[in-house]
Every structure is written in C-alpha cells, then in structure tokens.
Amino acid sequence: MRRILLTLLLAAVPVLAADLKPVDEATYTAKVxxxxxxxxxxxxxxxxxxxxxxxxxxxxxxxxxxxxxQGFELATISADEPEQAKDAGAYLDKTKVPAPVYIRRAKDDDKFAAGLDPKWSGALPASFLYDKTGKKVRSFFGEVNLTELEAAIKKLL
Known part of the structure; x- marks a missing residue:
C-alpha cells in the first residue's frame, strides 16, 4: 500500500524542465x-x-x-540566454523533445558558428547533419524543408 501511495505522490510531482546541458565550441564534438x-x-x-x-x-x-x-538521433541546442534556460526547458518538455538537449554557452558565438560551418552566420534555426562516423555531411540554414531533410537522412541510414 505504501508503495502505491509513494508512486501516486511521485506521479503528482510536476516534471522539471528539461535538463539542458551546457555546450561550447570546445566541448561540442565530445558532448554532442x-x-x-x-x-x-x-x-x-x-x-x-x-x-x-x-x-x-x-x-x-x-x-x-x-x-x-533505423538509427537516427536528434540533438537540440538552445541558443537562449542563461535567464531563458528555464523557458527553453519548459518548451522542450511541452513539445516532448527527446534527450539529448543542450544550451549553447559559447565563449565566442561567432567562432562557434564558424567552427560548425563557415557559411553559417549564427542565424536560427540551423541544423547540421552527421553520418554514422560523426562526419558533418550537410548544413541546413533557416527553416528546413522536411522532405529534403528526410531524404538526406535516409541516404545515410
């Protein structure tokens, strides 16, 4: 009976916002x-x-x-400021975004963006596609065309 009560109490506890792990230009490859x-x-x-x-x-x-x-994974990196981290986590929870979820904490945003793709200005949204070896094969700037994105992913699966 106590176990059932404990389970019900835990279920009633509000879920905390997604745990956004910090990532910067030095840790991006290793962490993400x-x-x-x-x-x-x-x-x-x-x-x-x-x-x-x-x-x-x-x-x-x-x-x-x-x-x-089929072997596909999505990782998200919020570009929100530290004071918006709670809102970003809440949005990820509401939208049911799976982990891993990160928040950008670059020492130099321009250097971080250029390190990912010299053509990327840092404008959002932006997505980067990696093959199974961890090699970046494609960059998508702005809202992505989902048909085009899915075709690019399926070629790599």
Missing part, C-alpha cells in the same frame, strides 16, 4: 557528436524567441520518432 557515433545525427540550433524554430521543432521531433529505430 561523439556520443551519437554509429547513428545518423541531426543537431538543431533553436531558441524560444525564434518563431520558425518553434514551428519546426514538433516536426523534427516527429521525424526523429519515426526514424529512431
């Missing part, structure tokens, strides 16, 4: 890309203040759920 080796990885940079980001996120989550069994 390397753990996904053996899978096709899409890294999506987004922010709560970015309307196109919030519009495409549920579509990316649905795509990730559909392709997960």
């Amino acid at each position: 890309v390397a753990p996904a080796k053996g899978k096709v990885l899409l890294v999506n940079f987004w922010a709560t203040y970015c309307v196109p980001c919030r519009k495409e996120m549920p579509q990316l989550v649905a795509l990730a759920a559909r392709l997960k069994a």
Whole structure:
C-alpha cells in the first residue's frame, strides 16, 4: 500500500524542465557528436524567441520518432540566454523533445558558428547533419524543408 501511495505522490510531482546541458565550441564534438557515433545525427540550433524554430521543432521531433529505430538521433541546442534556460526547458518538455538537449554557452558565438560551418552566420534555426562516423555531411540554414531533410537522412541510414 505504501508503495502505491509513494508512486501516486511521485506521479503528482510536476516534471522539471528539461535538463539542458551546457555546450561550447570546445566541448561540442565530445558532448554532442561523439556520443551519437554509429547513428545518423541531426543537431538543431533553436531558441524560444525564434518563431520558425518553434514551428519546426514538433516536426523534427516527429521525424526523429519515426526514424529512431533505423538509427537516427536528434540533438537540440538552445541558443537562449542563461535567464531563458528555464523557458527553453519548459518548451522542450511541452513539445516532448527527446534527450539529448543542450544550451549553447559559447565563449565566442561567432567562432562557434564558424567552427560548425563557415557559411553559417549564427542565424536560427540551423541544423547540421552527421553520418554514422560523426562526419558533418550537410548544413541546413533557416527553416528546413522536411522532405529534403528526410531524404538526406535516409541516404545515410
């Protein structure tokens, strides 16, 4: 009986906002890309203040759920400021974005963006596609065309 009561009490506790792990230009590869080796990885940079980001996120989550069994993983990196981290986590929870979830804490945003792709200005949303070896094979700037994205992912699966 106590176990049932404890289970009910724990179920009533509000879920905390997603645990956003900090990532910067020095830790990006080790924290985000390397753990996904053996899978096709899409890294999506987004922010709560970015309307196109919030519009495409549920579509990316649905795509990730559909392709997960085939070896696809989605990682998201919020570009929100530290004071918006709670809001970013709450949005990820509401949208049911799976882990891993990160928050950008770059020492130099321009250097971080240029390190990912010299053509990337840092504008959001932006997504980067990695093959199973961890090699970046494609960059998507702005709202992504889901048909084009899915075709690019399926070529790598």
